[in-house]
Amino acid sequence: MSTTGTAWTPERRARAALTFICEPGRPDLSRFVAEQGAPDVVEALLASSGTAAWSRRARCLDLDALIARAEALGARLVVPGDDEWPAPLAELDRIEPVGGMCGAPLALWVAGRRRLDEILRPGYGALAIVGARACTRYGQALATDLASRLAGQFPVISGGAYGIDIAAHRGALAAGAPTVAVMAGGLDEWYPKGNTRVFEQILDEWAVVSELPPGMRPTRPGFLARNRLIAALSAGVLVVEAAMRSGAVNTAHWAGALGRIVMAVPGPVTSGMSETPHRLIRDHEAELVAGPADVRALLCAPGEQLEGPWMTPTRPLDGLDPRLLAVREALPGRGSLTVDQLASRARCTSAACDGALVELELLGLVEQDESGRWRLRRPR
Template identity: 40%
Template sequence: MTPFRLEPARLREAVVPTLPPGAAEPDDAAVAARFAAGAWTVLPEPGDGAAGIVRERLGAVRALQLLVEGASAADWGRELDDAEDRRAVADALGRWQPRLAAERILAAFSQGAAFGQRLVTRDDAHWPAGLDDLGPHAPAAVWVRGDPAALSACARSAALVGSRASSGYGELVTAQLASGLVARGFAVVSGGAYGIDGAGHRAALAAGGTTVAVLAGGLDRFYPAGHDELLRRVASSGCVIAEAPSGVPPTRWRFLARNRLIAALASATVVVEAGQRSGSINTAGHAAALGRPLGAVPGPVTSGSSTGCHRLLREYGAAVVERAEHVVELLDGPGEEQHALGGLTSDELRVLDALSARAPRGVDELAVRTGMARGDVVASLALLELGARALERASGWVRAAPQGSG
């Protein structure tokens, strides 16, 4: 049977130009799988749980083939075991079928290739595993402009989000957080919008770090238009991604759906400045639902631009964030220096601050992070080890657990 009623050569012609860099030449089965993943970015709206269910239960290829064959609700029902799943899919068929046209799906690939986009699926090396935490609401694939390898940096990242109508205070704090996070090896994730998002991206770029922008519409036209140059810079050093294919405009509900991707991609989410009804509160809600660490930057109690942050602190249990170290603590817990700083020299404090509680770091890496000479780092590590504040592992040094912590 011809896959999806299209000749294999035509499928291959569509798929191959959007392969991630370095990907092996796919066989026919892999081409069909990639085509189906791309099709499932076209047929449903972002976050469609019924689409996620059929992909999980049947696989993207089989689910697409059923649609192409015009399977009835009863046919789908025979393929699905759960009665609730059957009802969800029966309701969803009316949403998907109007978009089921081979030319529409082929156009997503051709336009993607024309704008240098790559389709990244779960089978690719740089697929960000955090998206899988969205369950059936996870995207089938994401379209990427830039280097897909930048998505791997999201494993250690922070989302900096907030109001489009940001104040000087909000932009200053965002820049300080972004640059401090980059210095500590974090990537910065945001939504590419005016205000806090843009400030986070710019500061990360200025600090030489990796930043990822998640957009609500197709990547053939960057939105907002005023950030076209900024988003091109993001794509040149990191990447810009979307689950919507080329030609899909950003809309209010797509912005809200986009927010769940920001929360899932990042290791932690920080709302820097937000009014009571800011869309970043929606992002924070997704982060909380996913169990991601959540922080908020307090502002003046007289400022309407910070009422959303104060609400997160009161009602969502968000942690107070004043500087980059506080974001690190959301993931790693308080550093040893929070428990006992007495008796340490300034060099020891610098080395201790550069150590991770989990990831071993070598002397050369610590010298880069601290700006100290290698010999001074070695001497400080020896003193920290004597004080039970640092431990040497086979692959480097780690910060020791605080005494009495376990």
């Protein structure tokens, strides 16, 4: 773990203070702070003799102690304008409130081996996987399986809760692919404690995020505010299992409000854990997803074959550039062809075909025979 090493400018110190003072999810707060400047906002709160909650909290803050505590944890503060700041969070300032809550976070506390901009590379939309704490073995197995098969392409974001959340994190970790846990409390207040070992593994390999500074326990509004970050950090939210009333419904609402793709996995209609996925699909609030291919089809642009930055090799043709795939598929199952024959079959120029063959050879998918003709390379 490493801190960013970024200097604690007055702006950064003030934003750190405001993560302590102001509860997250207050509409217009981030825009107000951006307009007034964070230091002036903190000054004003400190100068106020009123008993308003924020003024009281401002007066009881020991900012240096808070920063020391964060640095001791290896947690860094990421603020708008930093390379690591996820730009899509700004969209939270442009939507209608959900349950009275809204607004981009003022800053994020981040800990872990990787930077957020390394994990959430532009174009590789993250996939939020959320669902019931009291999930069934069916849901748990699905969350793990989907995360392990998709996280190489779409970093998996979830909330670290028991059940679906942690199963999704585990699936990504098992695949050696990225996962981000967004916590509802401070980064030294692991919740639930029972998942501590998974959180520590996520820290060791990827990143853990919170809108709240170290030392803050998660609260009920904190969970709802956290759900908005999960939705905002993702390109799509996948609900695996959830009863009629579930935090996953809230996350799906945020995703819908943010124009993210909402997806749900069906299950037995006889299971209460299928109620929310089925209601979302039935009411056309979510797309039905029965496997990884459905998620890829929804999160990739038509025809796009995302080769994720963390893509672990699965099947050799997964994520292959269509240009290469065309040449690869023009090769017969048995026998070999010349470059010109192949170019004709693949409907491309001989030069383009030649280039594709070199790349395919590097990928171990094709080889030349003694006469220089090309053939499929069989798995050995």
